[in-house]
Amino acid sequence: xxxxxxxxxxxxxxxxxxxxxxxxxxxxxxxxxxxxxxxxxxxxxxxxxxxxxxxxxxxxxxxxxxxxxxxxxxxxxxxxxxxxxxxxxxxxxxxxxxxx
Numbered sequence: 001x002x003x004x005x006x007x008x009x010x011x012x013x014x015x016x017x018x019x020x021x022x023x024x025x026x027x028x029x030x031x032x033x034x035x036x037x038x039x040x041x042x043x044x045x046x047x048x049x050x051x052x053x054x055x056x057x058x059x060x061x062x063x064x065x066x067x068x069x070x071x072x073x074x075x076x077x078x079x080x081x082x083x084x085x086x087x088x089x090x091x092x093x094x095x096x097x098x099x100x
Contacts, residue, residue, distance in 0.1 A: 003042040009068035027090050043091045
């Protein structure tokens, strides 16, 4: 999960709000900064994590404990799994737009 660590721990660090107004802006920033291969690998890792059907507690331990994400999706009314699914959708859509 090294690419996912880069996105969640690197781009969503404690100062993420200096780069963008919201999480969607951070993902856009990430997609402008990183090569397509890295973005695709990040999406694959994100989809794998979501496919493991972990509980919210387990996801929270991974996302905030192991991957050091400092964005709080509950502030926007989302659970961690909902937020991760939203990230996956945004990244997938962004990759499809680039390839068109």
